[in-house]
Amino acid sequence: MILKHGAPDVMFDRGVKNNQCLRCGNGDKDLFYTYYSSYENTDITYCLHCIALGRSDSLNPLYGCETLRKSENIDYRLEFELNDIQKQASARLLDAIKNKHNLMLYAVTGAGKTEITFEGIKYARQNGLNVAFISPRIDVVKEVYLRLADAFKGVRIDLMYSGVKSVFSHMFTVCTVHQLFNCINHYDVIIIDEVDAFPLPEEPLLMETIKRAAADDASIILMTATPTSEMKRLAGKNNIVTIARRYHGYDLAVPNIVWHNADKYIRKNKIPPKLMELVDDIINEHRKVLIFFPDIAMMKSLAAVIKAKYSRLESVYSGDKERYKKVQMMRDGELDILLTTTILERGVTFVNLDVIVIDAHRFRSASLIQICGRVGRKPKDPTGNIWLMTTFNTSGITKTIAAIRQFNKGRDAL
Amino acid sequence: MRCLNCHNVINEEPTLISLFTKNEPLCFTCRTALNFKYPGARCGRCHQLVTEQTDMCRDCRVLYALYPDINKMYTVTDYNEEMKLLMHRYKFVRDYALSEVLALLCTFNFKQYDYVVPVPVSEARLKERTYNQTSAVLEALDVKYMDMLGTKKVKRQSELSRHERLNSTNPFYLLENVSSMNLSGKSVLITDDIYTTGITIHQAANVIKVLNFQNIDVLTFSKAQHI
Numbered sequence A: 001m002i003l004k005h006g007a008p009d010v011m012f013d014r015g016v017k018n019n020q021c022l023r024c025g026n027g028d029k030d031l032f033y034t035y036y037s038s039y040e041n042t043d044i045t046y047c048l049h050c051i052a053l054g055r056s057d058s059l060n061p062l063y064g065c066e067t068l069r070k071s072e073n074i075d076y077r078l079e080f081e082l083n084d085i086q087k088q089a090s091a092r093l094l095d096a097i098k099n100k101h102n103l104m105l106y107a108v109t110g111a112g113k114t115e116i117t118f119e120g121i122k123y124a125r126q127n128g129l130n131v132a133f134i135s136p137r138i139d140v141v142k143e144v145y146l147r148l149a150d151a152f153k154g155v156r157i158d159l160m161y162s163g164v165k166s167v168f169s170h171m172f173t174v175c176t177v178h179q180l181f182n183c184i185n186h187y188d189v190i191i192i193d194e195v196d197a198f199p200l201p202e203e204p205l206l207m208e209t210i211k212r213a214a215a216d217d218a219s220i221i222l223m224t225a226t227p228t229s230e231m232k233r234l235a236g237k238n239n240i241v242t243i244a245r246r247y248h249g250y251d252l253a254v255p256n257i258v259w260h261n262a263d264k265y266i267r268k269n270k271i272p273p274k275l276m277e278l279v280d281d282i283i284n285e286h287r288k289v290l291i292f293f294p295d296i297a298m299m300k301s302l303a304a305v306i307k308a309k310y311s312r313l314e315s316v317y318s319g320d321k322e323r324y325k326k327v328q329m330m331r332d333g334e335l336d337i338l339l340t341t342t343i344l345e346r347g348v349t350f351v352n353l354d355v356i357v358i359d360a361h362r363f364r365s366a367s368l369i370q371i372c373g374r375v376g377r378k379p380k381d382p383t384g385n386i387w388l389m390t391t392f393n394t395s396g397i398t399k400t401i402a403a404i405r406q407f408n409k410g411r412d413a414l
Numbered sequence B: 001m002r003c004l005n006c007h008n009v010i011n012e013e014p015t016l017i018s019l020f021t022k023n024e025p026l027c028f029t030c031r032t033a034l035n036f037k038y039p040g041a042r043c044g045r046c047h048q049l050v051t052e053q054t055d056m057c058r059d060c061r062v063l064y065a066l067y068p069d070i071n072k073m074y075t076v077t078d079y080n081e082e083m084k085l086l087m088h089r090y091k092f093v094r095d096y097a098l099s100e101v102l103a104l105l106c107t108f109n110f111k112q113y114d115y116v117v118p119v120p121v122s123e124a125r126l127k128e129r130t131y132n133q134t135s136a137v138l139e140a141l142d143v144k145y146m147d148m149l150g151t152k153k154v155k156r157q158s159e160l161s162r163h164e165r166l167n168s169t170n171p172f173y174l175l176e177n178v179s180s181m182n183l184s185g186k187s188v189l190i191t192d193d194i195y196t197t198g199i200t201i202h203q204a205a206n207v208i209k210v211l212n213f214q215n216i217d218v219l220t221f222s223k224a225q226h227i
């Protein structure tokens, strides 16, 4: 069913009952709030977990409509042909949807994962299965939507993320995970891109939301470059497809470690000398660079001093209103250097790009693998350089380098 | 414990920061983002940002000429993006828990007043929201308040132009149980959620002055800065 404020039918007579939210499935007592309403003359308990989509409480019913299924004769066009590895993965994905089981697509960054799903989506929609393509990240949702809309010309696709709602039928939807709170037992195919991205691993309840939105015999397709044991369990042992090669066939760049205490210099409002050397070399080679920081404060302190030396430089973070504009400037070649937090670890592609990570010891390996995946994404610049600046080695750094080496040997690192 | 604004788990291990803060359902990040004032010169009366520090800005002079009843005005935070999101959730999504968050930001000495009076919300609004957003914060703060005002307003403030608002007849009236009181020599603090144009609070003060208060002050939780 789909819950919708203003729909005619009552789906549940109360939103919250017996310490359970009937909309999002939340049962964690810390995520409910109770107050006495003198106006209603009663205690009201409501769910904090799904409050962003409107209040589900112990007083008011939840309205909605039952799930509809309708086949649609859709097709897609690709600008290029899938390579053999992609074709195999696409066949496995189609097979999982036909046989109604889960599947994990364990793929290097830049493997062309989105295109691999097209055949499965076409089959699902032609057979009346409801499809959701979801991601924890808004940037990824937007990017995927554009690529699907471009390939499936003329097909109506729902798009939902915080503040945006363009819905036709809930039969073919691209959205963030949080938007699934209103869907129960509805989607027959759920494709999750970037399963490892914040906040999915941190919020186990969100995984419950996905399972709740899935129909009883749904296929859940998990796509990731850094699988966890929970994801492997959800997919099932024999349902893991590995793509160790990028679609252009080149190796992934292996990061170089630079032993350097950048923080010490930044604290003194100085540019870390080894950073300056690297950046100068990159500029001389006419390449661009993304410099990643573990937190906004550190990035801002360096930005304040480094701006005087390099004019074609900007910095971005999640709350930055100019964020999309600055990323576009980088794409258009108006900038050489972009300072960023982990916000740009996924979803962005620039040509002739190198990457530097400041205080790499403060990053998780899931982040580092994505960051390393920013370089060499285009066939005309298939390699690129990565420098991890750190003062000591961590399991995150070791794991990252090991995973990349394994991929390059053509083996998976599971 | 969870932060009532962002719902993240608040780290309960003692850190340098937590040693100095009480056990409260508001994380450090949210507190910093919400407890916010823009830098710069301000109007000494309404706290609007101005180019040159002044005792009374232009808006204040217009309002003061019409309604010269308020002595001092106080505001807790500036209405930034973060506060805007909070107020939207608090008032329109009915996330009542945020009354606690606003209360945690509000370090103000209410004890210096004989009476604290919240600005009322209309019956229609109360039916939708099920609470008066200002009273709920006062309750969270354990401040004894008294309802003295009623409102007949039905149109949303945002639906009126500034001109309409200035010239609109005063929507407030004294509640029956207080209308015959004489409170000369007493002080009152009128409290409201957001100070936008200031008209609402000046109109409330203009109605309440009939009770002969010696001093009328005003507190709003957030001040919108029109820059």
Ligand SMILES: [Zn+2]
Pocket: A021, A022, A023, A024, A025, A026, A047, A048, A049, A050, A051, A056
């Ligand atoms: Zn809920």
Ligand SMILES: [Zn+2]
Pocket: B003, B004, B005, B006, B007, B008, B026, B027, B028, B029, B030, B031
């Ligand atoms: Zn918080």
Ligand SMILES: [Zn+2]
Pocket: B043, B044, B045, B046, B047, B048, B056, B057, B058, B059, B060
């Ligand atoms: Zn003023």
